[in-house]
Amino acid sequence: MVNAPVPAAVLASARERLMDPGGLSPTLDPGGLWPTLDDAPIPPVIVRSWRRCADRGLRADRPAHQDPLSRADLAALRERHNTLMRLATPELDTLHQAMRDLGGMVLLTNDRGLILDARGEGGFVRRARRVSLQPGAGWGEDDEGTNAVGTALAERTLIQVRGPEHYLTDNAFLICTAMPVMDPYGTLAGVIDLSGDMRQWPSTTQGPDARALASLAVAHLEHRWAVQAAAGHELLVRLHAHPGWLGTPQEGLLAVDGGVIRAASPAALAMLGLGAEAIGDTRLDEVLDGALAPGEGVLRPRDGGRPLHARVTAPARGRPLKRPPVRRPARTPTPAAAPQTMGRDGILWDATTRPLLDRAILALNAGIPILLQGETGTGKEVFVRAAHAAGARAQAPLVAVNCAAIPEGLLESELFGYEDGAFTGARRGGHRGQIRQADGGLLFLDEIGDMPPALQARLLRVLQDGEVTPVGGRPVKVDFRLVAATHRDLAAAVAAGTFRADLYYRLKHLVVTLPPLRQRPLDSIIDALMTTFGAGDRGIRLAPAARDRLRRHDWPGNLRELANLLRTLVALSPTGTLIAPADLPAELEEPLAGTAVLGGGEGQAVHPTSSLKAREEDAIRQALARHRGNVSAAARELGVHRCTLHRRLAEQARSL
């Protein structure tokens, strides 16, 4: 992949125009040579990546700096990727030596672009830290826009991103080269990246070519990984078109049991013209003609390709690597791939929710309150936490109050605080109240539709006056951002007179509605969640019939219900399991039974018939009985939030 250098001004201007609905303006090029972005002298791989970033609503002026993972989280992440880290050590050491004179860095990331290891020293490292090129930071395209790591992961190929080809302006001083690493089971494992300062980087005629260095290093690493993976299998097959190359890192490697390919290096797959999906159950004699026995010989590809020299041995005895064969996509470009993206912490955003999140961040930064709507389990709290973490006040507190979970009598003092001795039983020294605790930060009022009318009036005053009056005390100035969430139809509540119209309009500056799961792309969400819960690492897959059953369910508990189900399935399945319909909970059999009717609150058109209501009551009763009245445990089993269950119980009690 050769990316011809393009003048920086052309790149910057082209990227800005990408955000215009009209596309690339002809005035970009005085000669009128580049009427559209595709005509501009910009590598297509970069243009594709810019488009992905623009489609996600990513702004080029977004700061590149991010908070890396905490030490503990980074340690846990490294532990999860210990095979990759251990196997990559010799390459990282060698590349570090090679990069020393260039003043650059070498990085190893996981398959989502999270930096596991970074080596380098000197001035560049200090500069790199300012844009979070350091362990525990995420360099997926979601995090940092077009960059070598993220774009190599998205395109699954060697990428070099030079200076202003980077999407974020902050990263325009970098030149980075990244090569994806595939494990011997055909799964994308991570990336090796070489990064330096664009102005100090020698041209390829003066110094080593970073692309050659990165691809050689990855070839060595993948070769070593395949040798290790072969341990414990019946046969190790080494392949190359030239006999002299057998035994070198350029050869292809296959681990074979009973004639079936169990593991393969990417080089071997390329020689045989196979995709990664061939690993696991393809018989070698389907693709190669010739006897497969210990010794050396020539094997002929059945498609008429070039004969391959083969050296077949019984591999070294030893502990096989933990990972079983998994079918995975090969390292081929997937331009339209991955509408679903996973953030650094396993949080999922897609073409519908990402723009909502970006708008919410802008609104919060501008001090505009947000009214967040969505059925139970659609991810309202997750959304608020993500918006806060990415906003200008991320360092300040996020204070979350669930208005439905706090008994009415306590909510006032909990929210507004009280002075010492304000009432009998008040805590000594008083209580600041949650609103004051959110001063400088973000107040998240969940289930605002459940706030009693008297408190609605008090909250309105706080919003109007910018000050809060604790019970028994004097007004105190407060400055906080506000997100109010509800699963109810607040407009209907206003019409019914249960919610104050003036407060409603005060809250309603920006209304964000998170879609229910049944309106979202279920398949890609399932795949993304399975990956988060480690299914890929442990070779756990869903059988097509099980997936079908998931598709037929209507997910009243939304993402919470799906995430709980998949988390449990993956945790309880032994390594290498193919999850069958029989492994799924019985209630998925029949979409309208048991938990399937839970979750629809007022204002939601979910299963309105009384027989369904009776089934819901039944499901609740049985779950509570199984957990001896423990509401949290019953809620967990039913796949709904504890507060939802409390609410349901209160509703049932009222209707008795």
Ligand SMILES: Nc1ncnc2c1ncn2[C@@H]1O[C@H](COP(=O)(O)OP(=O)(O)OP(=O)(O)O)[C@@H](O)[C@H]1O
């Ligand atoms: N964007 C997301 N990515 C991954 N998982 C998510 C996401 N949003 C929600 N979830 C899953 O769903 C669960 C419930 O999310 P959350 O508590 O934010 O929902 P909610 O809409 O606030 O629900 P409720 O109205 O019942 O309080 C989370 O704990 C997580 O497992």
